Structures are given as structure tokens and as C-alpha cells.
Amino acid sequence: MMDNLWKLLPAEYALAHAILPTGHRNGTVLMAAAVEPDINLLNELQLLFDRQIEIELWSRQELLEAIREKYQLRPGQSPVDKETAQFEHLERHSQQAPPAANTVAGEDDHTVIHLVNRFISEAIRLKASDIHVESYENLFRIRFRIDGKLVESEKPPVAKRQAIISRLKIMADMDIAEKRRPQDGRIRMKNSHQTIDIRVSTLPTDFGEKIVLRILDKSALQLSLDALSMGEDILARFKQVLQLPFGMVLVTGPTGSGKTTTLYAALEFLNREDVNIITIEDPVEYNLTGINQTMVKADIGLTFSSILRTVLRQDPNIIMLGEIRDGETAEIAVRSALTGHLVLSTLHTNDALSTVVRLIDMGIEPFLVANSLKLVMAQRLVRKICPHCKTVDNDSRRQFERYDLPDRVLKSPLYRGAGCSHCYHTGFSGRQALIEAVVIDDDFAQLIGNQADIYRLRELAGSKQIPTLRDAGIQKVVDGETTLGEVVAETWVV
The missing domain is CATH 3.40.50.300 (P-loop containing nucleotide triphosphate hydrolases)
Structure with a gap:
């Protein structure tokens, strides 16, 4: 997993901030960057990778070429298009897989972990108080409560619903097999600068479990x-x-x-x-x-x-x-x-x-x-x-x-x-x-x-x-x- 660190970083994010994970050394993630990142970006990266970050300065042109090569971005293709194509491919793969494979396991493991880490990190960055993970018949969506109002963040593929829910329940030390009763749990996320507690609550609904994550960020x-x-x-x-x-x-x-x-x-x-x-x-x-x-x-x-x-x-x-x-x-x-x-x-x-x-x-x-x-x-x-x-x-x-x-x-x-x-x-x-x-x-x-x-x-x-x-x-x-x-x-x- 440490050899595929770049997969945890969305291509759009890598291009926007001109950064790219290049490897690791003694548990520290080596990160190529065009300029020294500010403290907020560094905090986000440490939270995402759950590791210390060591910056290596590259020329901007060299770095952008490496990002496009790593994410296989064709000339003119946006990172969002690439991400969407990848999700669609994974959705088709999941639909063909047997029911037992519809969990956080195998080759899809890094993708689910990446999805979960991404929306939790994004919610923390936006200072959201809650994350709502909601299941409907033909829709699976993530919403953030920002300044008291719910706003839609993203709609992961419906086929990834159970895998994402299972991942969250594992992180919160819940029973992933229990889907009939509500459960409560807690996630603690740490980096070198802060500890963030997340209170997790599940609720059975007609089309799967609804999960609400209350973000308790003392620094905010x-x-x-x-x-x-x-x-x-x-x-x-x-x-x-x-x-x-x-x-x-x-x-x-x-x-x-x-x-x-x-x-x-x-x-x-x-x-x-x-x-x-x-x-x-x-x-x-x-x-x-x-x-x-x-x-x-x-x-x-x-x-x-x-x-x-x-x-x-x-x-x-x-x-x-x-x-x-x-x-x-x-x-x-x-x-x-x-x-x-x-x-x-x-x-x-x-x-x-x-x-x-x-x-x-x-x-x-x-x-x-x-x-x-x-x-x-x-x-x-x-x-x-x-x-x-x-x-x-x-x-x-x-x-x-x-x-x-x-x-x-x-x-x-x-x-x-x-x-x-x-x-x-x-x-x-x-x-x-x-x-x-x-x-x-x-x-x-x-x-x-x-x-x-x-x-x-x-x-x-x-x-x-x-x-x-x-x-x-x-x-x-x-x-x-x-x-x-x-x-x-x-x-x-x-």
C-alpha cells in the first residue's frame, strides 16, 4: 500500500496544489512539491496519509509532467474526467462481483479507503460539523453540514455503498454484520498537529444504513x-x-x-x-x-x-x-x-x-x-x-x-x-x-x-x-x- 501512496491523492488535488507522493522512508511520506506548502496544506496531507510528510522541491514543469504521467491524464483531459472514469469502471466491476466481494477487501480496498479519507478530510477542511452518508434506492450521496446547513458534497457510485458503509463501521469499531439495529461508535484521527474525534451513528433505513459522523475538532x-x-x-x-x-x-x-x-x-x-x-x-x-x-x-x-x-x-x-x-x-x-x-x-x-x-x-x-x-x-x-x-x-x-x-x-x-x-x-x-x-x-x-x-x-x-x-x-x-x-x-x- 505504501508503494501506491499517489492513489490516495485525487489527481485534481495533486494538480491544484502541485504536489505528488513519490515514496516513503522510515514511515515518512516523501512529497514532491513545486513550492513549500503552507501549514494548512501540510496539515491536510498529514491527516490524509496519517504519516509525517517530508517535502522534496521539484521544478513546476517537471512535477506537472510527473503528475500527468502517474495519473495517466491525456492532453486536454481533466482530473475530474479521469476520476469519474475510474469510478465507473469500479462500479461495473462491483456489479459483476459475487455478493461476498461487496465489502472493503481485495483490489478495491485502496479505492474505498481513498474515498472515505477524501470526504472526511474535505469535511474537516471546510469546517463541517457533520457528514451525512445517505442510502436511497438509486442514489448514494454524501452531504456536509456547513454553518448549520446541509450541502451536497458528492455522489459515489451506488455499487460502492456497502463497501463505504462497512469501511466507516470498521473505523468506528462497530459490528459490520449488524445492519438491523442502530449503532454508535467513535473514530479518532491524528496527525502531528491535532487530534480529531468523530462521533459515528448508524440508522437502518429502507435502502441501507444511514451514517452520520459528528466532527469534534477542538482546534476549530x-x-x-x-x-x-x-x-x-x-x-x-x-x-x-x-x-x-x-x-x-x-x-x-x-x-x-x-x-x-x-x-x-x-x-x-x-x-x-x-x-x-x-x-x-x-x-x-x-x-x-x-x-x-x-x-x-x-x-x-x-x-x-x-x-x-x-x-x-x-x-x-x-x-x-x-x-x-x-x-x-x-x-x-x-x-x-x-x-x-x-x-x-x-x-x-x-x-x-x-x-x-x-x-x-x-x-x-x-x-x-x-x-x-x-x-x-x-x-x-x-x-x-x-x-x-x-x-x-x-x-x-x-x-x-x-x-x-x-x-x-x-x-x-x-x-x-x-x-x-x-x-x-x-x-x-x-x-x-x-x-x-x-x-x-x-x-x-x-x-x-x-x-x-x-x-x-x-x-x-x-x-x-x-x-x-x-x-x-x-x-x-x-x-x-x-x-x-x-x-x-x-x-x-x-
Whole structure:
């Protein structure tokens, strides 16, 4: 296999970057290149080959001729044409092979490994959060979730479906013979610079198993509060509350709104030698040095509430609960916050103040909520306009006239991304948080203790001019950072 390293590198990729594997020495891949590759390209190559890379500088002309000879590219033939022809040949070969050969084995082994390595490496390069491997009657496709939206990456031959699925299951240490039940596994990919964990889940469907790979790339995770685009005022209040010796801080929002990232950034801010931090998560997504992380395992009785009781006997200063799911967990968490612990957790509510009502609905006495709760932050994620293809888009304002837009939106220029190679032709690159932060001061505590309804709480927030999620979104539009459509989709239902 080491003698055919070039087969792991698509011809299009080799030509685009002017690189070609030429051999190996002591486990190191020798790579011909026209110029010294930058750190990002070097990282990709080390991840793809799972080896150290040693660069050999060649003349560009000599290298391009070697690439065309190695990949047998005829004059005028594009690498994509060559790749497609190769896939079609392999598909015909697979259709003629006996059923037992439809696995990751024999002469097709390097092709399947190459396909899998290629789309995983591409997903990591594009900073995708998930890879969807989907089986249909006459279609097999790979989709990436980039900035919260699914985009199609490629459609491997249907005949390679089972081989690719088997390869992924082998990598995740799953039972490849079990196709009737869902399975969960994990893949760890390493190179000299980073370790990437991939959480793998299978689901039986009518035409084969669907596999979702959740990419947990800690290097891409913003674990600094200063990097979360909160705004100076909210950031200052958040840091001030986090330095309290006890109390509860809750981050709210739907699944995929960045709550875990915010909590992890808060833990990194609090992570010092003189404090004991313990987390209870389902599952542990990223390992944080210096923090004791525990995973929920409900099948053996390790629930949020049962682990929390044990954690309280572990002399904690700070406790992070991945989620408050039931009244029992909520009550223990609230009482922990009142007895000398700083408790951080999440809830699923539409806005910050709805969290108060949710806790009371879960059976927590209003006076306990009033005395324990110190800060509630609701958040949403919106996509950022790609800076490489940003263009004026005032025409889109008419699409949203029925939403009673504030004057500052009507008077400000609007922008969008036209789509380019830098943003996968989506017009967006990256995401940022919209945050609504409410500090539970004496005024709020008094209303909560007196069982005031949500309308009274919102009236007080309005009198204090606390920006809502919608206000935060409108400001991002006015600043030219996101589109009006993104903000309407995320906040006009709140």
C-alpha cells in the first residue's frame, strides 16, 4: 500500500496544489512539491496519509509532467474526467462481483479507503460539523453540514455503498454484520498537529444504513469568551457573574444554537489551579485539561440527577450540567447553587426570561429561583456573510416589509454573499451568536419571588432597555455582518 501512496491523492488535488507522493522512508511520506506548502496544506496531507510528510522541491514543469504521467491524464483531459472514469469502471466491476466481494477487501480496498479519507478530510477542511452518508434506492450521496446547513458534497457510485458503509463501521469499531439495529461508535484521527474525534451513528433505513459522523475538532472550537462575538457590554456582565462564588447561570436555546460552546468557553475562563470543576455531560464532546468530565450513562443508572448527587460529595467549586431535563435535576441544581457552588447549565426555551417560567413549571419554588438564578442568556446562531463575495443587496428589503422593520434597517444598506469558492458557493462563511443576556438583579428577583408572569418580567426588561435576540440580530444586519433573512429566520418566531 505504501508503494501506491499517489492513489490516495485525487489527481485534481495533486494538480491544484502541485504536489505528488513519490515514496516513503522510515514511515515518512516523501512529497514532491513545486513550492513549500503552507501549514494548512501540510496539515491536510498529514491527516490524509496519517504519516509525517517530508517535502522534496521539484521544478513546476517537471512535477506537472510527473503528475500527468502517474495519473495517466491525456492532453486536454481533466482530473475530474479521469476520476469519474475510474469510478465507473469500479462500479461495473462491483456489479459483476459475487455478493461476498461487496465489502472493503481485495483490489478495491485502496479505492474505498481513498474515498472515505477524501470526504472526511474535505469535511474537516471546510469546517463541517457533520457528514451525512445517505442510502436511497438509486442514489448514494454524501452531504456536509456547513454553518448549520446541509450541502451536497458528492455522489459515489451506488455499487460502492456497502463497501463505504462497512469501511466507516470498521473505523468506528462497530459490528459490520449488524445492519438491523442502530449503532454508535467513535473514530479518532491524528496527525502531528491535532487530534480529531468523530462521533459515528448508524440508522437502518429502507435502502441501507444511514451514517452520520459528528466532527469534534477542538482546534476549530472557540474556547475563549472574547472570541464569541458577544459584544463588550454582555461580555463584561458575563465575566462579572462568572466570578461570583455561588449561583446559577443558564444558557438557553434550541439544539445547535451553540450553548455547549458558550459553556465550554466559560469553563476555560474559570479553569484555575485553585478551583475544582466537574462537568456532567451527555456525551462528553471535547476533553478539557484540568476539568473533571463525567458522561451520563442512563442504561446503568448514571443519570444527570444521580451523578449530580455524587458530584456534590466531590468538593466541587463549579459544576457544569450539560442540560437540565427534569424537575429532580433542576431542584438539585438550584439547591447546589444556593449552598456555595457555581452551577452552569442549559435549558431549551425560546428566550431568556422564559427560563424563569420553565423552572417554576418544573416544580421549583419561585423564591428558590429568585435567589439562585444570577444570569440567563438566550442565544441563536446566524451565518456570517462571506467577506470574499460580499455585495450590496438592498432589493431583499422588500421581501421582509411585513415584519415591521425598525428605521435603522430601512435606512442602512443591506448585504449578501454572491457565492464563491471560499464559501462553497453559499454566500456565507462561519457563524456568530446572537445573545440576549438578563442579569437577575434585585428588581427581577423581587418579581420572580412574587410569582410575576412572563409579561411583567418582559415589561421590566424593556424598561431596563435590555436588548432582545431580535435587537441583537438587527444590529448585526446594520453592521453588515449577516443578512436580514438569517435574522428573520432565527428571531421573528420568538
